[in-house]
Every structure is written in C-alpha cells, then in structure tokens.
Amino acid sequence: MTEAPDEKIEVRPIPNKRELFMAFLKIGVSAFGGALPWVHRIIVEERRWLHERDFNEILTVCQAVPGPNVVNTSVFIGARFRGIAGALAAFAGLIGGPLVLLLVLNELYQHFSHIAQVKSALKGMSVVATAYFVAMALKMAKPFRKNALAVLLCVAAACLSAFLHWHMAFVLLACGAIGVALSKAGKL
Amino acid sequence: MKSDSLLFDMAFLYVTLSFLCIGGTIPLVPDMHRFFVDSRGLMSTNEFAGYIALAQAAPGPNILYVALFGYHVAGIPGALTTLLAISAAPFVMVILVAKFFARVHANPWREIILCGLAPVTVGLMLAGCALLTQSFRGAIEWAIAALALAIFLLRPKLHPLLVIGAGAVLGVGLQL
Numbered sequence: 001m002t003e004a005p006d007e008k009i010e011v012r013p014i015p016n017k018r019e020l021f022m023a024f025l026k027i028g029v030s031a032f033g034g035a036l037p038w039v040h041r042i043i044v045e046e047r048r049w050l051h052e053r054d055f056n057e058i059l060t061v062c063q064a065v066p067g068p069n070v071v072n073t074s075v076f077i078g079a080r081f082r083g084i085a086g087a088l089a090a091f092a093g094l095i096g097g098p099l100v101l102l103l104v105l106n107e108l109y110q111h112f113s114h115i116a117q118v119k120s121a122l123k124g125m126s127v128v129a130t131a132y133f134v135a136m137a138l139k140m141a142k143p144f145r146k147n148a149l150a151v152l153l154c155v156a157a158a159c160l161s162a163f164l165h166w167h168m169a170f171v172l173l174a175c176g177a178i179g180v181a182l183s184k185a186g187k188l
Numbered sequence: 189m190k191s192d193s194l195l196f197d198m199a200f201l202y203v204t205l206s207f208l209c210i211g212g213t214i215p216l217v218p219d220m221h222r223f224f225v226d227s228r229g230l231m232s233t234n235e236f237a238g239y240i241a242l243a244q245a246a247p248g249p250n251i252l253y254v255a256l257f258g259y260h261v262a263g264i265p266g267a268l269t270t271l272l273a274i275s276a277a278p279f280v281m282v283i284l285v286a287k288f289f290a291r292v293h294a295n296p297w298r299e300i301i302l303c304g305l306a307p308v309t310v311g312l313m314l315a316g317c318a319l320l321t322q323s324f325r326g327a328i329e330w331a332i333a334a335l336a337l338a339i340f341l342l343r344p345k346l347h348p349l350l351v352i353g354a355g356a357v358l359g360v361g362l363q364l
Contacts, residue, residue, distance in 0.1 A: 028247065030349060031249070033244060033245070033352070034244075034250055035248060035249040057302045060308075061289060061302075063210070063309055064210070066281065067206055067209060067278020068209065068251040070249045071251060071275055072282045076282050079283050098248020098249065099252060103267065106239075106242060106259065109242055121356040122356075122359070123359045126320075127332050128332065128351055130320040131340060132351070135337055140306075143306070151307070154307035157308045168210050172305075172308060176308050179303075179308050180301050182304060184300050184304070
C-alpha cells in the first residue's frame, strides 16, 4: 500500500466517467469483507484523486445521510468529479460487477455450502477482513490522534454505539454536537 | 401477477428502510427478517442468515445481501428491485448534499463542523468493527485478527488480498 498523498502533493487531474466506472468496478470486485477500506485504498492511495482529509470529510457527510455508507460515499465521489453522470458511473461500477459475481457465487454456494472447508475458508477471510477495517479506521484517525480530546470523543462514540447500542443517528447527534462545540472553541 | 405485487411490496419495503439506515443497514435486518421470513414465509431463517453471510464473504459492498433476498423471491428482476429500491432515495439525497457542500466550500463553519465530526466518524467505524467481531467464536479468531491487523499496519505495501487469502488458508488449516 503506498503512502497516502499529503497536503503538499498535488492530487491527480479530475477523472472522467469511464475512469470513475473502472475505479469503482475494481473496488467492487476486490472488496472482501466491507467495501469502504477499498474505496479508501483505490481512490486515495492508488489513484490519488482525493486527499486523506477530503476522504474523511466525504465519509463524515455520507454517514449522516440515510443509505448504505459505501454507496453514499461512491455516489458523492462520482458527483463531486462529474455530476450526476459521474455518480451513476461510480454506482454502476460499485454495484454491477459484484452483483454478477455474487449471483454466480450464490449458485455455487448452494451446491458446496455443506463442505466444511468452504465454511472454514470463508470464516478465515472474514476475520482478516475485519482487521482490514480496523486498520483503515486507524489510518483515518492519524490527523487527530495526538489530540487527547479528539481521541476521547472517538472512543466515546465507539463505546456508545458498540456497547450501549445507541442508534448511529443519536451517536452522531450527541457526539457530533460535542465535537463541533470543541472544534468551534479551537480545541480539536 | 402474484410476482408483480411481490416486487412492488419489496420495493416499498426497501424504499421505506432506505430512509432509516443512517450509518449502516445491519440495524434494519430484523425488519427484513419480519418481511421475508415471519410474515410472508418466503424463506427460512437459515436461508436468510446464509444470504447475509454469503454477501459478507463475497467481494463487493455488504449491502448486496438485499439483492440475494430479491433474487431468492423473484430472480434477477427481484435482485434489481431490492437493490435499486434501497439505493434510489439515498442517491438523490447524496447528490443534493454534494451540490450543497460544493457551494459552502468557503464557509468557515464547514471546516469547523467537519473537524468536529471527524473523530465521531472514526469512532462509529470502530463500533462497526466491534459488531463484526461478535461472530468470533474463540481465541483463535482473535489471534488471527490481531496478527492480520499488525500486518496491515506494519506492512502497508503488502496487497490486502494476499493477507485475506492467507486468512482463507488459515481458516481451512485450523478448521475455523
């Protein structure tokens, strides 16, 4: 994985619709166990179409809009570069390729699901994919990880959601309000 | 005729649910279970859970499990119906938000709000990871996950698919 571009490095020129479609197709078919880390990998690290910061911003906004996060993020990125047509290209790439693959896999799975090794392999993959998700979240935390208040807020949001089972929307409202207040006061 | 009205009902279900899924669709799974298993009897709980597991294991957005539900009920038209129904409203909303966002580019509040929300975003992602670890059944899984995380952080140039493939091999070897 190459280092993400920092603020000093110029991002690449704006991708066209075909490039958007191909990038999201690649994301779709390589994304095992959750597609968001792969959006990050391919759009930020590989194609360098967005800075780390921009990606974090887009994800923040997309979490607050109803809808599957990764779909929202892809649509947002497509729209940002090429308007509605770009959004459609990104969406079609993200969903189309994996949908075909999944329907084929589904047919195979109905025949082979009773084989214990198939289940074990899937289990092993999903465990590693979970770790990949954590790695991406930690990478996104880099810009604020030296700020104790920001880290505290991050942990609080994670605990409210994971252990106290607050709905995402409430966590976003409560922790978000605190975060914005801290940010306004210049503490973040 | 029966399948037409089923398609319509599935479309209605997912358009409704799409407005409720802030952050993720997993909290909405019980609603889908009620529709497909309890009230309509279109599939068994085992089939229902199997589809979610399969979509998570296969490449692509996890949300594709809704396409498998649709496919089970009404073939390819069913798969397209559920997928487009859950994506349509968010698609429009995101386009509007993206436009609005570009317009407030120079507004200082934009920076303040995004900076304040960034830690919350990462926190919610970590919470999503915690949810995924609930399927871990023992110390072996935790050990593999820890090892994989160390590899991802320390060897960022290694292609993640190699590590995920190694996970599959370990899974078979250790009979997870």
